[in-house]
Amino acid sequence: MSWPKPVPGLVIRYAYLWKRQAADGQEESVKDRPAAVVLAIADASGRSRVYALPITHSPPLDVNDAVEIPPVTKRRLGLDGERSWIMLTEANVFLWPGPDLRVVPGSEPSSPTYGMLPPAMLRETTKRFLERARRNRLRLVPRTD
Numbered sequence: 001m002s003w004p005k006p007v008p009g010l011v012i013r014y015a016y017l018w019k020r021q022a023a024d025g026q027e028e029s030v031k032d033r034p035a036a037v038v039l040a041i042a043d044a045s046g047r048s049r050v051y052a053l054p055i056t057h058s059p060p061l062d063v064n065d066a067v068e069i070p071p072v073t074k075r076r077l078g079l080d081g082e083r084s085w086i087m088l089t090e091a092n093v094f095l096w097p098g099p100d101l102r103v104v105p106g107s108e109p110s111s112p113t114y115g116m117l118p119p120a121m122l123r124e125t126t127k128r129f130l131e132r133a134r135r136n137r138l139r140l141v142p143r144t145d
Contacts, residue, residue, distance in 0.1 A: 001103070001109070001110050001111070001112075003096070003097040003101075003112070004111070004112075004113055005048075006037055006040040006048045006050045006096040006097075007037065007040055007116075008037055008038055008039060008040060008122060008126060009036070009037065009116045009117040009119070009122040010036075010037040010113055010115075010116060011034050011035070011036050011037075011055070011077055011113065011114040011115055011116065011117060012034070012035055012036075012037060012052065012101060012112050012113055012114070013032055013033070013034060013035075013101065013102040013103065013104045013105075013112050013113075013114070014032065014033065014034070014035040014052055014092070014100055014101060014102060014112075015028065015029035015031075015032050015100040015101075015102060016029055016031075016032075016033050016035050016052065016054045016092055016100075017029045017092060017100075017141050017143065018054070018090070018141070019090045019139040019141050022141045027144070029100065032102045033054060033055060033056070034055040034077075034079060034084075034114060035052040035053060035054050035055055035092070036052065036053045036055060036086050036117060036125065037050055037051070037052055038051050038052070038053050038091065038125060038126055038129050039051040039126075039129075040096065047095050047096065048095070048096040049093060049094070049095055049096075050093070050094055050095070050096050050098075051091045051092075051093055051129075051140075052091060052092045052093075052094070053086050053087055053088065053090075053091050053125070053129065054086075054087050054090070054092075055069065055079075055084050055085070055086055055087075056084065056085055056087060057082050057083065057084055057085075058085075059083070059085065060085055060087065060089075064088075064128075065087065065088055065089050066085035066086060066087050066088055066089075067085065067086045067088065067121065067124060067125050067128065068083065068084070068085050069084045069085065069086065069121075070121075073117065073118060073121065076115060077114040077115045078104070078114055078115070079114065086125055088125070088128050088129050088132055088138075089132070089137070089138065089139060090138065090139040090140070090141060091129075091138065091139075091140055091141070092140075092141045092142075092143050093140050093141065093142050093143065094142075094143035094144075094145075095145055097112075098143060098145060099144075099145070100143060
């Protein structure tokens with residue numbers, strides 16, 4: 001399988017490790033889930049450091065902590081019909097492609113991607129993510145290669 005280029009807005013299937021799990025000493029995720037690439041920064045060698053935000057069915061305690069994914073976008077991406085949010089409070093950071101990308105079930109040809117977020121949704125997500133980062137209200141979980 002060839003890996004797509006990591007670009008902001010790409011929705012991937014990923015073994016996301018929550019900050020609370022990492023703090024408890026876990027190194028591996030217990031669940032593969034969709035995640036949204038919010039930043040992809042190429043280094044001098046050409047590899048990209050990716051910041052991936054988790055997508056969850058659990059509603060945020062504070063509406064400012066997440067961006068809800070509209071039903072039409074969920075359908076286009078091939079996600080389920082339940083309400084889902086992109087969480088802005090934390091991110092996994094890894095070098096692309098890394099060992100934690102997973103193949104989307106039923107994808108043909110096999111791919112770790114669901115598709116792209118709409119441009120307006122990506123702009124809003126990125127803006128709010130960067131605002132949290134500037135205020136030091138972001139928990140980053142570095143992942144190993």
